[in-house]
Amino acid sequence: MNAIRWEGDALALLDQRRLPAEQSWLRLDTSQAVARAIQDMVVRGAPAIAITAAYGMALAIAEGRDRTEASTALLAARPTAVNLRWALERLAPLPDAEIEAEAVRIHTEDRAINEAIGRHGGPLLTGGVLHVCNTGALATGGHGTALGMVRSAHAAGRELRVYAVETRPYLQGARLTTVECLAEGIPCTLITDSMAAAAMAAGRIQAVIAGCDRVAANGDVANKIGTYSLAVLARHHGLPFYVAMPTSTLDRRCPTGADIPIEERPPRELTHLAGVPIAPAEVDVWNPAFDVTPAALITAWVTEHGLWQAPFSPLL
């Protein structure tokens, strides 16, 4: 399952807003269209956003667009996922002629990084694994980070069952994670976000896993809204809480989670469900896309280099 396809003169993106009902691809041939697709969540997931932005820069060069202007627009598309900045900074010093090849390299490397995360993290998983949002092939260059751990564990024959929390309000768990699991025969049960405590109390969960959009230098993790409450619940129930973290998601310039910018999304994501109003249009809405889980609640950070513990300083 892939969500990003580079076609040399255009970028094809699987429109994740339409899944699971429809598999439709958008073909984008300007960097502006790419920035809009990131902002509108045609593509989402921190590593996938980074890959997409890199191809956006390749298109900017083909268009003859000012590189700084294009990079600023791409960077502004989603403010929390630091992988976006990481990819743009990796491209910045290169001459125009090398950008496309480097974007392809970022894409290819991401899959290998995820497979390494899977190798390190897979052996941690057995039984019920509660997973938030979507961190699979759709959110990355392939395989996935937290869901990549599941994928690797399943391929190694480990007995497990994913408990996918639906992930209000955008429903990445219900719409995307379940699809990825079913496609690979990974046992999967869909629950609402508010069922997590009951599932833990019922003994259905043996570990909680999450991806990340930005990890501060002290190990605090910004990830999909609801991750923090799952970490608190895991601690209460004595369960391990693992964060799958490609090291491109570590932001050494953010000392703590309090320094991480948290994206706020349009009210409509709460007031409407699949285009149908479910709340008064005029109601006040707060819609942060991410929250911050303190490092103290995290059992281990699973990176492509192995399991990390905070503080990271000796490991950097």
Ligand code: MRU
């Ligand atoms: O708003 P989204 O769907 O982009 O949020 C995605 C997440 O929170 C993921 O957990 C994170 O980006 C890691 S994806 C490997």
